Amino acid sequence: xxxxxxxxxxxxxxxxxxxxxxxxxxxxxxxxxxxxxxxxxxxxxxxxxxxxxxxxxxxxxxxxxxxxxxxxxxxxxxxxxxxxxxxxxxxxxxxxxxxxxxxxxxxxxxxxxxxxxxxxxxxxxxxxxxxxxxxxxxxxxxxxxxxxxxxxxxxxxxxxxxxxxxxxxxxxxxxxxxxxxxxxxxxxxxxxxxxxxxxxxxxxxxxxxxxxxxxxxxxxxxxxxxxxxxxxxxxxxxxxxxxxxxxxxxxxxxxx
Amino acid sequence: xxxxxxxxxxxxxxxxxxxxxxxxxxxxxxxxxxxxxxxxxxxxxxxxxxxxxxxxxxxxxxxxxxxxxxxxxxxxxxxxxxxxxxxxxxxxxxxxxxxxxxxxxxxxxxxxxxxxxxxxxxxxxxxxxxxxxxxxxxxxxxxxxxxxxxxxxxxxxxxxxxxxxxxxxxxxxxxxxxxxxxxxxxxxxxxxxxxxxxxxxxxxxxxxxxxxxxxxxxxxxxxxxxxxxxxxxxxxxxxxxxxxxxxxxxxxxxxx
DNA sequence: CGGAACGTTCTGCTCTCGGGAACGATCAGG
DNA sequence: CCTGATCGTTCCCGAGAGCAGAACGTTCCG
Numbered sequence: 001x002x003x004x005x006x007x008x009x010x011x012x013x014x015x016x017x018x019x020x021x022x023x024x025x026x027x028x029x030x031x032x033x034x035x036x037x038x039x040x041x042x043x044x045x046x047x048x049x050x051x052x053x054x055x056x057x058x059x060x061x062x063x064x065x066x067x068x069x070x071x072x073x074x075x076x077x078x079x080x081x082x083x084x085x086x087x088x089x090x091x092x093x094x095x096x097x098x099x100x101x102x103x104x105x106x107x108x109x110x111x112x113x114x115x116x117x118x119x120x121x122x123x124x125x126x127x128x129x130x131x132x133x134x135x136x137x138x139x140x141x142x143x144x145x146x147x148x149x150x151x152x153x154x155x156x157x158x159x160x161x162x163x164x165x166x167x168x169x170x171x172x173x174x175x176x177x178x179x180x181x182x183x184x185x186x187x188x189x190x191x192x193x194x195x196x197x198x199x200x201x202x203x204x205x206x207x208x209x210x211x212x213x214x215x216x217x218x219x220x221x222x223x224x225x226x227x228x229x230x231x232x233x234x235x236x237x238x239x240x241x242x243x244x245x246x247x248x249x250x251x252x253x254x255x256x
Numbered sequence: 257x258x259x260x261x262x263x264x265x266x267x268x269x270x271x272x273x274x275x276x277x278x279x280x281x282x283x284x285x286x287x288x289x290x291x292x293x294x295x296x297x298x299x300x301x302x303x304x305x306x307x308x309x310x311x312x313x314x315x316x317x318x319x320x321x322x323x324x325x326x327x328x329x330x331x332x333x334x335x336x337x338x339x340x341x342x343x344x345x346x347x348x349x350x351x352x353x354x355x356x357x358x359x360x361x362x363x364x365x366x367x368x369x370x371x372x373x374x375x376x377x378x379x380x381x382x383x384x385x386x387x388x389x390x391x392x393x394x395x396x397x398x399x400x401x402x403x404x405x406x407x408x409x410x411x412x413x414x415x416x417x418x419x420x421x422x423x424x425x426x427x428x429x430x431x432x433x434x435x436x437x438x439x440x441x442x443x444x445x446x447x448x449x450x451x452x453x454x455x456x457x458x459x460x461x462x463x464x465x466x467x468x469x470x471x472x473x474x475x476x477x478x479x480x481x482x483x484x485x486x487x488x489x490x491x492x493x494x495x496x497x498x499x500x501x502x503x504x505x506x507x508x509x510x511x512x
Numbered sequence: 513c514g515g516a517a518c519g520t521t522c523t524g525c526t527c528t529c530g531g532g533a534a535c536g537a538t539c540a541g542g
Numbered sequence: 543c544c545t546g547a548t549c550g551t552t553c554c555c556g557a558g559a560g561c562a563g564a565a566c567g568t569t570c571c572g
Contacts (some may be wrong), residue, residue: 008306009303009306009307009310010268010272010303010304010306010307010528010529011527011528011529011560011561012266012268012269012528012529012559012560012561013268013269013272013304013307013308014307015561016266016269016272017307017308017311017313020330024330024333027337028337030518030519031518031519031520032517032518032519040561040562041561041562041563042518042519042520042562042563043520043521043522043560043561043562043563043564044560044561044562046519046520046521047265047266047560047561048266048269050264050265050266051265051266051269051270051273052269052273053366054265054366055273056365056366056368056370056390057273058366059334059365059366060366063518063519066334066337067330067331067333067334067337068334068365068366068370069331069334069335069338069363069365069370069371069372070331070365070370070390071327071330071331071334072328072331072332072334072335073331073370073371073389074276074280074323074327074331075323075325075326075327075328075329075330075331075332076328076331077280077323078315078322078323078324078325078327078328079325079328081283081284081322081323082325107325109312109315109324109325109326110309110310110312110314110315110316110324112312114312114324114325114326114329115325115329116325133329134312134326266559266560267529267530267558267559267560268528268529268530268559268560271530286549286550287549287550287551288548288549288550296530296531297530297531297532298531298532298549298550298551299529299530299531299532299533299551299552299553300529300530300531302550302551302552303529303530319549319550
């Protein structure tokens, strides 16, 4: 009945997690707002809110629900767990500082892209909205950069799982075309996304390889598309190349 | 059959969230480990892992599941949402520095206590385990400190909801005794927990009042019980008093 | 004072989800 | 190279959980 009809995911958990997401997006929401947003029955949403609150995932203030701070502790732990976290925390600000652009380090989790550490020079309200999301691999520079080091079967697995939805009119929506793009990334040595994920947003990314020889993430720089020109692209790529080398060296040192 | 038999919470979501918690506690876990840990059927756990992974709450690496970094973004947002966050980030390190002890700022959410910002001077592995949890109000200095400003009905509501489980042999387990303790806190001006939440852990907390006149959290200091003596307690309380005043002033300034 | 809006509670029907077993793949040891 | 153990995956069925809808209680308007 509802759009979701995959069947291979638990519906109840599905709804719960979606409620959390809606609460985040609405920056706090009441029962009535959430029933309107989700299209579910009042009593249903009510039960989910109750359960989520009990576990500290949501926090009720008056009749408004907000995301619970408990999630911070879980998430902080998740972030620190990554081998590259400490290095990213040191290197990403350097990169942002040198290029005077937004910079981040991203990793792939379950076929999606998520930022492990970022420095946003722009307004933090706008970026916080973007940051809470998981990004698609096919539309981001970081996704292309990381997947360029994966085998074709692994790439196809990810594409099959998540598809290649069009997010702007520039998004690559064909799997074969995407694979050719990855080939180009390998030859060029860096990946770009020119308004493919978000209209007007231009990003460049380079894969970072861990001491074990496998790619562990991607360092990226982000700018508005109107700031693009050949010279700048070259300058940014040089900075990224240098930082990627630094990153990998420090990762190796840390492993000792 | 299982200990949980309240009935007023969604079982499926319940299990899902508990799986996330187990994964955290085990610092990454496989399907087999989680079935053993939860006592559920393999296929059941499998379904939950699948669903949680799809939403980025968990991340599968080989056959091991870890907490997903997406939670960091949700949690970071939850933390920054609090009016007191920015001030806490500034004041708590000062307090830790001056007292040379562990310090934090905590808030109450859904009748539980959670840390909004903390500086741990001890090993971060041990504290990270503690930090991911929600604390009970009745056994912590921060809980007493915050609840000392609440009305009796509100306090009783919270106690009814969560009970007063004995966490050490010093934990207050009687509601009336707890209310008398709150009375003592109000007279004394600060709250303590002497090994009531964790054996050997001594904490002192003072409530912080926001510009609107209601309590918005508690600043606390934490030390081992063997470090306790009259003089030190007096010194710590003085430091806390001063910092609480600073905290409230900055909160008011920020509100302008 | 009356009605609208919202959260809460209750009940019954349906379909989800949990259990169990069978399957497949991987690995270690004889 | 075969065999048994271990672990993840898939399938199927029945029980009961969870969703919907309506009724109730409260608050806040005009």
